[in-house]
Amino acid sequence: MTSPHTDRWIRLDGTTNLRDLGGLPTADGGRTATGRILRSDNLQTLSDADVRRLVGELGLRQVVDLRTTAEILLEGRGPLRGVPEVTHRHFTLLPERGHHTDVFAVEEEDPQLELGAGWTESLLPRQVAAHDEGEPPAVRSYLGYLGQRSENVVGALRALTRAPGGASVVHCAAGKDRTGVVCALALAVAGVPHEEIVADYALTAEIIDALVAKLAASPTYADDMVTRDVASHTPRAETMDRLLVLLDERFDGPVGWLDAHGFGADEQAALRARLRS
Structure with a gap:
């Protein structure tokens, strides 16, 4: 296995977990293209230089935000929201209360909209299939994204596929769980082997101390950061590996899961071209 290169990291003042999905080997001997799709933690604290x-x-040119409506409202508008060249898309991967499908449109209609409760109080209980109850908690969470928010997983991939040009960044709060699942599917479509997808996911562990410290400084995430130790946050x-094995067993792989959920051959080819050409 070829480990992900450390030069894929993009070092900014306001991010901890920003890296390029380019440069990863593919099963046919190629490499994913750089400058097309980035993955990141929260973008709220970007500096002007960033x-x-x-x-x-x-x-x-595009931000694909996987956070919940509550997280976005509690964190407020980040610096990129004022940049006209950048389009923002929202696809929450957690089951939540309310009916807002586009939090950015809601903000435009009501700039003073506030959320009083903590963001975790806005979440609905996650449903776990009986045959998944024995899986580790993180695996159950990831299966929950795919089972309860499949339309938004596919929506996020469609946004990456249909981006008008330039680079896209997909992110959540830490850039490791929700972002990790969406990026794993994208890399699978691009032909990146199983073990390389796993290695890319695990790369966040290299910066986990700094990432936890960053999130702990935000009132939105501080409680979760301090009530669990760093090890419990580490990917x-x-x-x-287990998620990909389950997708292999149940759908003949990530691409099979996408086929079964409406992201078919034509869209897969377009996403592959975006990540490969």
Whole structure:
């Protein structure tokens, strides 16, 4: 296995877990293209210099946000929201209360909209299939994204596929769980082997201390950061490995899951071209 190169990291003042999905080997001997799709933690604390680099140097034109409506409202508008060249798309991967399908449109209609309760109080109970109850908690969570929010997983991939040009960044709060699942599916479509997808997912462990410290500084995430130790937040290779094994067993792989959920051959080819050409 070829480990993901450390030069895939993009070092900014306001992010901890930002890296390029380019440079990963594919099963046919190629490499994924750089500058097309980035993965990141929360973008709320970007500096002015970060914004200039992302939009100017790296050509960022789309943000795909996987956080819940409550998280976005509690965190407030990040610096990229004021950049006209950048489009924002929202696809929550957690079951939540309310009926807002586009939190950014809601904000435009009511700029003073506030959320009083903590964001976890806005979530609905996660449903776990009986045959998944014995899986580790993180694996159950990931299966929950795919089972309860399949339309938004596919929506996020469609947004990445149909991006008008430039780079897209997909992110959640930490950039490891929700972002990890969406990126794993995208890399599978691009032909990146199982073990390389696992290695990319686990790469976040290298910066987990700094990532937990960053999130602990936000009132939105502080409680969750301090009530669990760093080890419990650290992504483990076996988690993504297990998810991919289950998708192999149940759907003949991630691509089979996408086929079964309406992201068919034509869209897969378009996403593959975006990540490969």
